[in-house]
Amino acid sequence: MIREILTYPDRRLAIECEEIEEITDEIRQLAADMAETMYDADGIGLAAPQVGATCRLIVVDVSGPEAREDLRTYINPRLELLEGKVDTEEGCLSVPALRSKVTRTEKVRLHATDLDGNAVCIDADGLLSICLQHEIDHLDGTLFIDKISRLKRSLYDNKVKKWQKRAKN
Numbered sequence: 001m002i003r004e005i006l007t008y009p010d011r012r013l014a015i016e017c018e019e020i021e022e023i024t025d026e027i028r029q030l031a032a033d034m035a036e037t038m039y040d041a042d043g044i045g046l047a048a049p050q051v052g053a054t055c056r057l058i059v060v061d062v063s064g065p066e067a068r069e070d071l072r073t074y075i076n077p078r079l080e081l082l083e084g085k086v087d088t089e090e091g092c093l094s095v096p097a098l099r100s101k102v103t104r105t106e107k108v109r110l111h112a113t114d115l116d117g118n119a120v121c122i123d124a125d126g127l128l129s130i131c132l133q134h135e136i137d138h139l140d141g142t143l144f145i146d147k148i149s150r151l152k153r154s155l156y157d158n159k160v161k162k163w164q165k166r167a168k169n
């Protein structure tokens, strides 16, 4: 089922998520719900804390929400940063109405477990590399706004305060 996506400054987005010890039916259901929620929100990735879960689970599909033909689910994902630096314009489903330049590593090596319990080890570059870094940051409680300039961050914080005031009235 589609779950609510938490938005900044919800403190649950800052949680350091725990390793998954056992792949239970509950984990499988969460992964299915995260994929459905990601597609519904036109995303190419989603991390468990974005739907209020505190385990190290991410889903990615860089083929995009229209194609939906390359869904990958990763349990306890870990990245080796290999080489290169790249600047990209990022957004986040948990940080509405903000896009900003983020500098990331170009090539990464992913170590994870898939839903069948098999070990995964793949090298990634391009959009998949960026998406994996963005999603695994979420598992560590890091949002891309933690990586932008203090000025841009404070401007966004002021916008959020205005939205919250308006929501209260």
Ligand SMILES: O=C(O)C[C@@H](Cc1ccccc1)C(=O)SCC(=O)c1ccccc1
Residues within 6 Å of the ligand: 042, 043, 044, 045, 046, 047, 064, 065, 089, 090, 091, 092, 093, 094, 130, 131, 134, 135, 138
């Ligand atoms: O908030 C999230 O984790 C989802 C986010 C992940 C992301 C991946 C790569 C760069 C920035 C952020 C998104 O999916 S934002 C949507 C997006 O970037 C996109 C959507 C369709 C096609 C291409 C990109």
Ligand SMILES: [Zn+2]
Residues within 6 Å of the ligand: 091, 092, 093, 094, 134, 138
């Ligand atoms: Zn995000």
